């Protein structure tokens with residue numbers, strides 16, 4: 514069952530459980546983040562961003578493409594992914610196309626850390642390196658906004674107009690960081706890419722929450738343990754921190770209490786765990 518997480522006027526739809534499945538539908542970005550299962554409500558999206566090729570993030574792709582075909586979608590899905598997996602991803606899709614006896618076509622878009630591209634006129638995305646044992650990327654979505662240069666602010670409109678007509682650059686371009694997605698990764702990603710903590714919404718994994726999982730083993734697996742997230746808490750200035758990819762060693766009902774008890778109060782108030790409705794991992 515898909516959960517709905519309301520963040521002001523916007524909502525995120527999805528489900529996520531470490532090692533089992535993760536896929537999030539972000540309607541205002543017209544995208545899916547990962548495809549660990551095939552969410553039927555999102556079959557029309559334009560973009561799919563793959564964090565890495567572990568199957569709890571990728572395994573739903575063939576059935577998702579099958580459903581798109583069934584729905585008659587003519588748009589080729591753009592699949593952004595770490596460039597290291599392009600060849601194998603293509604081979605896997607070719608093999609599924611053969612057994613399915615129907616071409617499962619996507620527009621493969623290899624990405625490297627630092628790569629930046631436009632998704633539409635007002636929206637860009639930049640890939641950044643996450644810290645996991647296999648090739649992995651996070652994604653930062655942002656708008657570029659033109660701001661009048663400081664020396665022109667408050668000036669008469671006639672002066673601004675003549676500066677523009679004289680061919681002067683009258684704007685500074687600044688980025689409004691909308692959403693960052695970081696999974697699967699160790700928590701140090703916040704230190705290496707502090708800009709993600711400035712995004713309006715930060716979606717991060719937090720697989721492990723207490724001593725039931727030794728910190729060392731979480732680090733070895735390339736996952737966030739809350740003990741290791743806490744030292745970076747002040748780097749998270751986001752209006753909303755969405756935590757997900759919890760391990761099933763925790764019951765969904767105890768997770769909000771654990772987070773409230775352990776996170777600094779200012780951050781706890783902005784934190785939204787992505788949990789199944791009904792309080793059980795399995796319906």
Ligand SMILES: [Zn+2]
Nearest residue numbers: 531532569697
């Ligand atoms: Zn995972």
Ligand SMILES: [Zn+2]
Nearest residue numbers: 565567645697
């Ligand atoms: Zn993984």
